[in-house]
Amino acid sequence: MIRLYTPGTGFPDLEAKIAYGLAAIGLEVTDEVEIEEYGGRFIVRIGTDNTKAINKAFEMFVRRMLTSTHMFFIPGVQAKYRDVYTTADRHGKLKERLLNYDLLSLYDNRGNIPVNFRSDKLCHHEEIPPLGKSDARKTGGLLLAASTHAGKPYKKDSVVTNFNTTLCEVCGYIAIIGLAKFAFQNIVGEKAYRNIVTIAIPSEKLDSSAIKFIMSAQRIVSKKWLTGDISLRTTPFALMAKFPSICYSLKDVNTTLHVSAFSPDGRGGFRLDEFTSQSDIPFKKFIRTHPENVATVDKLLGRQPAVSAIDALYECLQSNDWSYASLFARLYSKETSKGNYVNLLYPKTANYLLKEVCMIPEEIIKDEAINALASTLRHFVLERNYGYVDSIRNARYESKDFEETIAKLLREAQIRSDPEHKKYVPIPSDEQIRHIFSIASESEEKFNQVKTALSILAFTWHRSEKVNKEEVS
Ligand SMILES: [Zn+2]
Structure with a gap:
């Protein structure tokens, strides 16, 4: 087995591209290739002992790639310089050099050596010419395509010095193979x-x-x-x-x-x-948890994507912060509703947010009283009246805002309900309301769980609404 170690440039994206490039070269020789993280560097294991075949694969790869300057249509190469870059058939003796490179000795397990940015190549391959250097162009160096960290070191807003960080041509070509293939x-x-x-x-x-x-x-x-x-x-x-x-x-x-x-x-x-x-x-x-989650993200994309909702979703998934989860539910509905149609979350997506992101216990998510009150809130949400649910989402523990908002909500729901005209607004029983207040007053944690469950479930399709919609259609 051949083990190749990336050079330890300190730039993670460059190291990964070199590792992928070496893997692509390995795959030309054998099916058994693996990459493993190794303290900021990578080990690439290739299931063969045929060093010659690996060097040959590298040479073939680069010669194929450099038949024209087309491959230099990459970030970091200015258009005016593209034509002076080395190709296999001109500018220097690239073909001869390629025959002499030995990847096994270039990518051996050397320790992390401190690098002098001004004089050394980042990869420590001092004996190899820098990438992009040719008879027509005297300097060469690290390209943006190889690493987004490339560029001149800056001090505040002024350039301290105007040298380019450099990289040898072997590492450069391998990184470009990694970029192109992976x-x-x-x-x-x-x-x-x-x-x-x-x-x-x-x-x-x-x-x-x-x-x-x-x-x-x-x-x-x-x-x-x-x-x-x-x-x-x-x-x-x-x-x-x-x-x-x-x-x-x-x-x-x-x-x-x-x-x-x-x-x-x-x-x-x-x-x-x-x-x-x-x-x-x-x-x-x-x-990958539910197909509904894919559909949720898909709804947020398009020519005019729902930027704020996507940002809130990102925040809640990365930080597991319940306040972003309930904000996402609100923004999702707002940004994906069109005309008179009010869009709500899929139940499975809402359940994922409540359980996996907010880590709210099952007994609160499934609580009948909380679900009954969420139905009342949803009734107003479907009329684009977001006042009540916003007040609940922003309510603070021990502030009375929570209780007062719910009392106002129930009063308005009762006034709107008119059984004579077959207008029903779902209203929880007094006992259910007492039950909700008692859970919410137990601790600040419970309070946040209850208000988050209410503010997400209010923006979620519920079986009864689905049935009504189906009856209409
Ligand atoms: Zn190098």
């Missing part, structure tokens, strides 16, 4: 399109089936338009809601999603707008 590259935006690059940085071990899955999914998913403008951190929702198989196939593999956005720079190249990284667990778990 990064999801999508388009987001309504008028001004942005290119979104998502790379899954392994947090533990990726076996060969997971590696092959990412490689094939990437081919299907990439270049697709996902949604109108949404905040960068929430774009994984769009990716996973459009292609839920990602969440099923990678369910046992935890990764950190490194997401970056590039826009055209107006001169034929790209500009880095921003980047972010976050755990993929909350996204994957939400999407």
